[in-house]
Amino acid sequence: MTSIPVQTRQFDSRDPVAIHEFLSATYDPKLRLDSRNRFRLTHHRVDAGPFAIATTRQTGHLDIGASTLDGLVLGHTRTARVDRVCNGPVNRFGPGDVFLVTKPEEPCTVRWHPGEVELCVLDLAVLEQVATTAPARRPGRIRFTDLGPADQALARQWRTTTSYVRDVVLNNPSVSAQPLVIGNAARMLAAAALAVFPNTAFTEPTAADRHDASTATLRRAISFMEDFADRDISAADIAAAAGVSLRAVQLAFRRHRGTTPMAYLRRIRLARAHRDLLRADPRQETVSAIASRWGFASHSRFTARYHASYGVPPRETLHA
Template sequence: MNTKLPATHRFDSRDPDTIHAFLTSAYGTEMTIRAAEGYRFRHHRVDAGPFCLETMEQSTRLEIDVGRIGALVVVQVVSGRIDRTCAGVSGRFGPGDVFLAAAPGRPYSMSWLPGRVKSCLLDLSVLAKVAGGTLPGRAGTIRFTGLAPASPALARLWRHTTSYLDHVVLRNPYAYRQPLVIANAARMLAASALAVFPNTITGRPAATDRRAATNATLRRATAFIDEYADRDIVAADIAAAAQVSLRALQLAFRRHLDTTPMAHLRRVRLDRAHHDLLQADPRQETVSAIASRWGFLSHSRFTARYHATYGIPPSRTLHA
């Protein structure tokens, strides 16, 4: 996964031609926009590489036809109303509602009344990687079978996830400068999207997965984690290294360690952070910098987890 430092972009215009040119460039697709002359459109984007978080606001009724966008676009209405149609599926969304703008790779249309929305653009490769779509036996691409959340509780999950990433990660200079932090944030969004919106990555483990969930599989997986804990790896990479399916890997960890592959990876990274704290010069290093280096998104959560594991706060280890 390619990562880069988040970059902030702002746009504000009342000129329809300028707005049209900006939107087609920002989303990399053709658009048709019908609106009154002289309306105002404002756009704020934080581009983290594998994902972007945006806020948009406009002052009229917009009728927009959008071509195919090479990303998963999740929209949250803050104020106003949006009527969206994609592949014959229509929906009306008001304040607090969350929805997919389109099935990936499909064009869509929107009627947007004056108001404000937040959106997230997520690289499809992150989605496929989190779902294990590149592994042998995992067919093709992910298909979303619904464009609205499976439940109101899951809609809240999406809102909380994006709010957390915006406030805790992207506004933390220690965090967003670390490639592992941005990669973990992207995977958090992908995992949330797969949990929130109905899709084809579902079902129970097959009999072959249960047979493959052995101690040998676990040994191969943990050896790979130990070697590559400082890299941007996901459960699909671990499964590939262990030569099993993603579900077989998950079963192996649950059966033999009563945990998950990613939870085990986080524990290994916590141990590496502990080692760095022991070796660090407190005049040159900070707890936040070391935590971010090992992919921990939140300083407070890292501190709580560290204290629960080692019995003392990480600051005491650093200054010991």
């Protein structure tokens, strides 16, 4: 498997020209920036291929116009107040709020007051992976119908998800170097975005999907997962290999296995990790390295899942 390069970028400046050049190069070549006073901007961003997470703080009052962003940009105000305008009324967000900074390909203006904001930038292809249906029934580009979360419980879900990805995945170089971990994290963020922010993604299975949710579909899907468990595959890839829609393969696993395709894939990968632990030389390998190789970013979660399945902690298997 090819590793996805995870790159960290730091920026700290009081020069308005340098700040504008940095933000334009990082987010939008046509970005407009206006400030009524001098200010300082600090920016810490980790790029992980299909997504990026950044923490940025500034000390002034900035008006920012964005027009050509291709991805979905989601914000979490930590201490700042942000006013967002796009062909309508002003939407105001304060400390603790989560919101859509930009919708795909939709110009907007943001007034950013002093303070800190966390940003998550998602590749649209990941959203489509998570929400796609069969090509003949694909509803087109996903539209988000509101800037804020559906409710506060979902807002907490978004904050929890980004914290996990930032602290457990991206802050651990040995973990973040694994393609399966990065792919899982990207889809986790995409699934959370689709769950938290109202949108038009297709969710209900059709009559054709119910017909296709057969044991034959299940066998084709499992065979593909067994063959490619070491690859960064998505539920959409599994459905395509089985020759049915995503909804059909999800329904097949729920109907015949009482689980989801990705949960079943995690079982396969757990079994592969178990095999590697049995074969490994404890002087050369560690539990964490084997777990992350198979897509498990959190050592504690992997240990708990392994113990529940095999009756012993993974370290005991490694040193047996």
